[in-house]
Amino acid sequence: MCWSGEASAALAVTGFASTVYFYRRGESKVLCMALAYFSLMELLQAYTYTVIDECFNPNNQIATFLGYMHIAFQPFFVNAVTMHFIPQPLRRRIAPYVYGLCFGAATIFMMRIYPFDWASLCFDRFYRFLPGTDIKFSMPFCGKQICSTSGQWHIAWAIPASGSIAMANSYVYAAFVLPLLYGSWKLVLYHLNTGPLLAYLTTNNMNEWAAVWCLYSIGLLLLLIKTPVRRFLHVTSWYGQAYPEFLTRERLEQNSQPKQ
Numbered sequence: 001m002c003w004s005g006e007a008s009a010a011l012a013v014t015g016f017a018s019t020v021y022f023y024r025r026g027e028s029k030v031l032c033m034a035l036a037y038f039s040l041m042e043l044l045q046a047y048t049y050t051v052i053d054e055c056f057n058p059n060n061q062i063a064t065f066l067g068y069m070h071i072a073f074q075p076f077f078v079n080a081v082t083m084h085f086i087p088q089p090l091r092r093r094i095a096p097y098v099y100g101l102c103f104g105a106a107t108i109f110m111m112r113i114y115p116f117d118w119a120s121l122c123f124d125r126f127y128r129f130l131p132g133t134d135i136k137f138s139m140p141f142c143g144k145q146i147c148s149t150s151g152q153w154h155i156a157w158a159i160p161a162s163g164s165i166a167m168a169n170s171y172v173y174a175a176f177v178l179p180l181l182y183g184s185w186k187l188v189l190y191h192l193n194t195g196p197l198l199a200y201l202t203t204n205n206m207n208e209w210a211a212v213w214c215l216y217s218i219g220l221l222l223l224l225i226k227t228p229v230r231r232f233l234h235v236t237s238w239y240g241q242a243y244p245e246f247l248t249r250e251r252l253e254q255n256s257q258p259k260q
Contacts, residue, residue: 002153002154003153003154003155004049005046005047005048005049005050006046008042008043008045008046008049008215009042009046011039011042011215011218012039012040012042012043012045012046014039014218015035015036015038015039015042015218015222016036016039016043018035018222018225019032019035019036019039022035022225022226027225028084028225030080030081030083031081031084031221031225032225033077033080034077034078034080034081034221035218035221035222035225037070037074037077038077038214038217038218038221039218040070041067041070041214041217042214042215042218044063044066044067044070045067045154045155045211045214045215047063048060048063048064048067048148048155051063051148052148052149052150052155053147053148053149053150055145055146055147055149060147060148061146061147063148064146064147064148064157064158064159065146065159067148067157067211068113068141068157068159069110070214071109071141071210071214072109072110072171073106074171074175075102075105075106075171075174075178076099076102076103078174078175078179078191079098079099079102079174079178079179081187081221081224082179082184082187082188082191083095083098083179083182083184085184085186085187085230085233085234085235086182086183086234086235087236087243087248089247089248089249090182090243090247090248093247094182094247098178101174101178102174102178104170105170105171105173105174106170106174108167108170109167109168109170109171111162111167112161112162112164112168113159113160113161113162114162115160116162119162119163119164120162120163120164121160121161121162121163122138122139122142122160122161122162122168123138123139123142123143123144123160124163125138125139125163126138138206139161139163139165139168139206140206140207140209140210141157141158141159141161141207141209141210142158142159142160142161142206142207143158143160143207144158144160145158145160146158146159146160149207151203151205151207151208151211151212152203152204152205152208153202153203153208154203154208154211154212154215155208155211156205156207156208156211157207157208157210157211158207176188176191176192182238183235183237183238183239183243184235185235185239186232186233186234186235187233190220190229190233191220194216194219194220194223195213195216195220196209196213198212198213198216199212199213199216
């Protein structure tokens with residue numbers, strides 16, 4: 001393994017220190033909160049390295065479970081960041097509904113690990129990439145036993161979960177499809193390329209993707225906060241079409257008020 005607990009601890013400290021620094025400098029609270037949340041994951045991973053590959057150790061199993069729970073609630077922070085790049089009046093109007101859908105997705109994602117009698121298990125199934133093709137794949141973050149093991153260069157997580165692809169994709173719907181619906185496509189593309197795609201390109205172990213993705217998330221958030229790249233991620237229209245007036249009325253009313 002190329003990574004280590006010390007490296008995860010150092011990255012976590014960097015993330016928390018950067019959160020405090022940027023917050024005190026008046027940077028976006030939303031971006032700072034997301035940075036802190038993903039830094040918390042690195043802190044958890046640093047601890048996981050102390051019990052890695054000890055599958056019968058309760059501490060290993062608890063750390064794996066906490067990693068799964070962290071992922072379940074990530075869409076709240078992902079959407080908080082993606083909504084940061086849409087017009088403020090629109091953000092205020094849709095935020096309660098967006099977070100409500102994130103809560104629903106988190107609930108479904110957590111239900112995956114309950115041992116329903118009627119549910120098939122992820123490790124008993126293979127999935128076709130496209131109907132009618134021979135390209136098959138298994139499900140990430142899946143195994144017969146809850147455990148954190150050594151991957152190619154980082155942590156590989158496994159947990160017995162439902163084999164339902166729809167339940168597994170509740171994260172994808174909330175973290176990627178939902179932001180596309182309200183028009184934050186630039187941030188979605190940025191997230192896809194610097195998160196799951198980069199994780200896919202840097203490890204062949206599907207159970208390792210989630211941990212690698214979380215590691216990269218700190219870097220992509222630091223880029224959003226520290227560099228001018230965020231100036232290019234704002235959107236002012238819905239795929240070239242003006243947002244409906246009733247969604248942006250607050251901004252129009254404010255702009256129409258006479259100056260004092």
